[in-house]
Amino acid sequence: MTDLTAGEWLEGNRANWDERVPVHVASEFYDRARLRDGGSVLDPIAAAGVARLFPDGLEGVRVLHLQCHFGSDTLSLVNAGATAVGLDFSRPAVEEARRMAEELGVADRARFVEANLYDARHRLPEPESFDFVFTTWGTIGWLPDVAEWARIIAWFLKPGGRLYFADGHPAAFVFDGDGGPDGMPTFSFPYSSAEVVEFEDPGDYADPEARLANAKTFEWTHPVSEVLRALRDAGLVVEEFEERFQVPFRIFPVVVEQGDGMYGWPAEPWLPLSYEIVARRDAPGR
Template sequence: EPAIERARALAGDLGIKARFIHSNVYNLPDILDERFDIVFTSYGVLGWLPDIARWARVAAHFVRPGGTFYIVEFHPFAQVFDETPGVDDLYVKYPYFELPEPFKDDTGADYADPNAPLQHTTTYWFPHSLGDVVSALIDAGLRVEHLHEFPFSTYQFLPFTQTMPDGKVRLTKHDGSVPLLYSIRATKPAE
């Protein structure tokens, strides 16, 4: 994988002790037999995963007793709105709750570079409600310490948002009325 090789090169150049593993997240417990003080999941991960309960079990598996799991993610409520370019207000296009089948998108657009030529243009998206995420973490044996919701984002994933001078992305209308991000801190009880 070019991204993994690039990450290894950067870590080497910077003198950072880091290990990069390329794996399906669900298979990681078969590949890696370690526990960590902190397990972190970042923006834009959960929608690509079909089984949120299985993901939570994998995350909890790697948290050492007394350790912390932390996630910051785009709020699932903000992902119900129409993101078509030119849309200028909050119009519900997608359901909030998990579906039996994922969304199928054949637009062929890459969020990182909308003009990039793609060979494989179909993507699938799995919506997971905030309740599904919290319940999955609890069911996996983690104790939720806090859940925070934020009226801003770090990325313009809706056309009716703008980046403010402080770097936060906010709605151009209804600012502060819709959660755009959330974070959860959970811990694994000490043995």
């Protein structure tokens, strides 16, 4: 493991995400018109996943949304009837989430907490209190320890409760840029490594014109086997595992728009770009 301290990676990443908040709020990428109309801004993959788990709707469901950014997905679940707690380490993000909850008139059903994910049990000391843990897109890559992430999820889930997780596929994250043949991405990073990857990139995925002053970030690659093992070791039962050839963001310059905010390969589905996991905390005696 790297000798990078928690303070270094956490504060560096937090400064980067704090700066992103106003950029994202102003961007078309995070358009919240449907949210303001009482609807949802969930991407098609996550929306379908939630619908599979709750075919009768979210009324009465208590949700914990980890790494919620400024809460648009959290509030989408609330608009669908859930009561939710969103947690994020960025103060500007949490402040914007709270402001938006007030604007939508759902602050009584949407609570937002500013905290590092690894401090969640101290900031939300409510074990076995959630029916559903939701966490999607750009989450565990910012975390060095997915075993602890999984234990936190298990700690908060009620017996019988479920996790829904979707993220970029680590097989895709070995690539970068468009320097290969026909503009394809090139091999740049190992698939499996405990070492932190340090990036210096002032750009932002939501606004190509943005230039961030806090450009240095620290990220980790977690192979699928590591994630599945972490969930199993935390006592969760994996019910669904699916690989997808789409993502709700431009993962590489070569990918093309496929409608409804989704992107995919321009020709052959060369390798999966994202994956989903549904895991259950078993009730006693099962």
